[in-house]
Amino acid sequence: MCARELLPVLGQSQPERADAARNRQKIIEVTARMIAERGADQLSLDEVAREACVGVGTVYRRFRDKAGLLWALIDERERRFQAAFLTGPPAVGPGAPPAERVRAFLGALVDRVVEQQDLFVLLELGAPKARFNGPYRVHHTHLAGLLSEVRPDADARFLADALLATANAHLILYQRAERGMRVETIKSCIDALAQAILSANGPVPT
Incomplete structure (x- = not known):
């Protein structure tokens, strides 16, 4: 996934350092795997940080809370959906x-x-x-x-x-x-x- 501003602005981008982009991608991939294995209701940002081998502060700074992390997970599919009905x-x-x-x-x-x-x-x-x-x-x-x-x-x-x-x-x-x-x-x-x-x-x- 490329580094882009989260919804709702379709297609808008923002600069992101390479290491920050890698951490963001790693966190999203770990979260998706954890949800696939255990479901989303028990998701913990602290556990996500441990599984992704990043600091807890990194997760909270990047996504703020559980809702922010969940929005990041649906971001790419939502962008495709928005593109379908807009263009x-x-x-x-x-x-x-x-x-x-x-x-x-x-x-x-x-x-x-x-x-x-x-x-x-x-x-x-x-x-x-x-x-x-x-x-x-x-x-x-x-x-x-x-x-x-x-x-x-x-x-x-x-x-x-x-x-x-x-x-x-x-x-x-x-x-x-x-x-x-x-x-x-x-x-x-x-x-x-x-x-x-x-x-x-x-x-x-x-």
Whole structure:
């Protein structure tokens, strides 16, 4: 992974010393291995430092806390996802009608959450200021912009929040584990809700 500023700024870079870049990469690789072996819920930054053979202070200075380290783990995949809906081919990317792009984006977002579900579940346990920043802010801005084109009569920001709530990692985990829902079924249900919102007539109450 190249050394770049963490989300939510897509593609922006910052200088990083070679030794700092090596330590960052080592910490990320060790963390990914530890999560694959033991799960993410018991992750400790002190243990990560020991396994990566770096000082504890190095880990805390670079990532600040557990949430910062988890964001670094999802950074590269999230950047690819952002590139897909910002500059990629339609219907997720530009070139398709906005209503079609809303539906395609939501389906792709469910796949994105499922891809790293354990990490997203942990990140959702963080403080609201952190949880609704980062990728959520990018997703919300993108979705609200599309919704404002389709439903200029409605509060696009609220509708974006409502639709993004359906891709909540905890909810998807519950639907899959407790209700036995397949990912494709979840996506189909979210798509039906999106279509209802996109085709509704009249203003949404304020």
